Amino acid sequence: MLEQKLSGALLIVALAAALRAEDGILVLHASNTTGKPVAGVSLGTLGDGSTGPPTDRSGKTRIRLAPQTRPGTWVSLQVVSAPKDLVFISPWDGRVRVPPFDNEAENFAPVVLVERGDRRLLEGGQALASLAAKVNTAVAPRRSSPPVDSAEPKQKAALDQVAETYGVNRDELDRALRSLAQRSKDPYERGMSALYQRKYDDASEQLSRALDQRERLLRPVASNVVNAARFLGQALYEQGKFADAADAYRKALKLRPDDPVLLSGLGLSLLKAGRPEAAEDYLRRAVELEQRQ
Secondary structure, eight states: OHHHHHHHHHHHHHHHHHHHTTTTEEEEEEEOTTSOBOOSOEEEESSSOOBOOOOOTTSEEEEEOOTTOOTTOEEEEEEEEOSSOEEEEESTTSEEEOOOOSOOTTOOEEEEEEETTOGGGGTOHHHHHHHHHHHHHHTSOBSBOOOGGGHHHHHHHHHHHHHHHHTOOHHHHHHHHHHHHHHOOOHHHHHHHHHHTTOHHHHHHHHHHHHHHHHHSSSOOHHHHHHHHHHHHHHHHHTTOHHHHHHHHHHHHHHOTTOHHHHHHHHHHHHHTTOHHHHHHHHHHHHHHHHHO
16 A cells, blocks of 8 residues: 555656656747648747757747746747748747646647748738738837828838848738738738728727737637737827727737837827826836847
8 A cells, every 4th residue: 555655656756747847948839821830940049048959840849948937928039040041920020928838738839930932921811910010010109209201111111121031022012911901801910901001990990809809719829919909009099099009008018018119109108198107117118128139
């Protein structure tokens, strides 16, 4: 009887040790826009993290995180090496939220990669929404409100940069981003297209629907909620609905509290809503984080 108890105790200790062995490990799964695994890609984290071994045939790899990194925090990824010239589609900004370290099947972070210059970048809704996110972020409210007439040149400069980064024609990208609102049935994709076209009423309506859908999921994906909330906040801000914009930015900041763009958006929304004291802390934090980058 004693031997059975000791054996059971040893088994529990062994299982606990196996789970602890996963502490500090970020499991990634890389695929392309069709869901096919992408093998042979070395992904790493920026900052104090490391680079994992090349993804296996199933698209998986494991990265040792910095010691202070905990589940629920966000890390920035980069493609260190790959058999092709690959770029991120999802997450569009290369940031993933670290899942729990428990050794369970769903505790991994998915990433979507595509070859630079691939025509599918201009055809798929997911890819176009990611490219729109990059352009829209470039013209998002930051620290101080720019003059109205500066939005267009900022957008053109961002469009040029995104087209160059992803290896696509700038004019074709512009047409694809504009047509996405008509071609897609997904409210997030439609909203991102409307925001790109500065049709703020349509953008707010579609992104509000997208946020509601994403929050109602049984297991909402944090990055999806953040994206819908942040760009909804941007659209509402441009409409002059500053209190509503602040509410949207708050939802995004609850999930990503160290994002200077979100902090700037919330701070400026509060400032425009007549709450300068509340805005000051957010704007100061935004400046501090930007200076560290």
